[in-house]
Amino acid sequence: MVESALVIEDLHVFIGTAHILQGVSLTIAAEPVAVIGRNGMGKTTLCDTLFGLRWAESGRIVYGDHEITKIKPQVRSHLGLAYVPQGRRLFPHLTVREHLALAAYASRQRGQGASRVDVLELFPKLGELEDRQARVLSGGEQQMLAIARALLTRPSLLVLDEPSEGLAPVAVAMMVEALRRLSGTGMRLLLVEQNLRVAASLARQLAVMVNGRIVEETRAADFLQDRQAQERLLGLQV
Numbered sequence: 001m002v003e004s005a006l007v008i009e010d011l012h013v014f015i016g017t018a019h020i021l022q023g024v025s026l027t028i029a030a031e032p033v034a035v036i037g038r039n040g041m042g043k044t045t046l047c048d049t050l051f052g053l054r055w056a057e058s059g060r061i062v063y064g065d066h067e068i069t070k071i072k073p074q075v076r077s078h079l080g081l082a083y084v085p086q087g088r089r090l091f092p093h094l095t096v097r098e099h100l101a102l103a104a105y106a107s108r109q110r111g112q113g114a115s116r117v118d119v120l121e122l123f124p125k126l127g128e129l130e131d132r133q134a135r136v137l138s139g140g141e142q143q144m145l146a147i148a149r150a151l152l153t154r155p156s157l158l159v160l161d162e163p164s165e166g167l168a169p170v171a172v173a174m175m176v177e178a179l180r181r182l183s184g185t186g187m188r189l190l191l192v193e194q195n196l197r198v199a200a201s202l203a204r205q206l207a208v209m210v211n212g213r214i215v216e217e218t219r220a221a222d223f224l225q226d227r228q229a230q231e232r233l234l235g236l237q238v
């Protein structure tokens, strides 16, 4: 595990001519951080940029001792970043076993010795489902697989984009529990959520994104109590 944090400094990202991220600054250290925000605010753009799938026009991303703003996704993975994208992006016709084998193979190619045993210990259910195709799994099972796949690269920072989207409450609870265990092992977590309750159940610190900016950084416990702030920043009805 790296001791120092992920530091995002004044990040500006355009999609075409649209100025999507308008100066995002954020630090993720030992405590999990959740970025929350409504539809279209730029949350996925931030995740994609962290992982090198989009280019920053200006600003810096530093992880530990490395500036990673302009390096390729594979190198970011090598440095310990892993990404569970929104919508999970599994291969519908590949089985659980095939997904894990592919991820383990890719990690070994990069010299990132992966442990299938560890991820099956975290998600024992996946062991029972190894011969099932992703398309027949429940939303919760698919999310476990997407997280397991990311864990096979042995990340020190896991970025999850709306992992609770479309999941039943019981599946959300299981996922949050698994993420807590990972956080307890020292893994850094950046969680992006629209669901305030899910965000607050994992992260003590919330960063609220509105129109491509972090407009508020607050303790989750305070934000949960503040109905006016929720309405103003998230449009939640009170």
Ligand SMILES: Nc1ncnc2c1ncn2[C@@H]1O[C@H](COP(=O)(O)OP(=O)(O)OP(=O)(O)O)[C@@H](O)[C@H]1O
Binding pocket: 015, 016, 018, 020, 037, 038, 039, 040, 041, 042, 043, 044, 045, 046, 086, 194
């Ligand atoms: N490929 C694209 N082409 C044009 N505009 C895009 C593209 N992808 C995203 N955008 C725009 O960028 C803005 C931010 O999108 P982004 O996906 O980052 O938001 P988000 O906060 O993740 O939303 P959601 O909660 O719906 O996932 C939105 O206004 C969106 O319309």
Ligand SMILES: [Mg+2]
Binding pocket: 043, 044, 045, 086, 161, 162
């Ligand atoms: Mg998104």
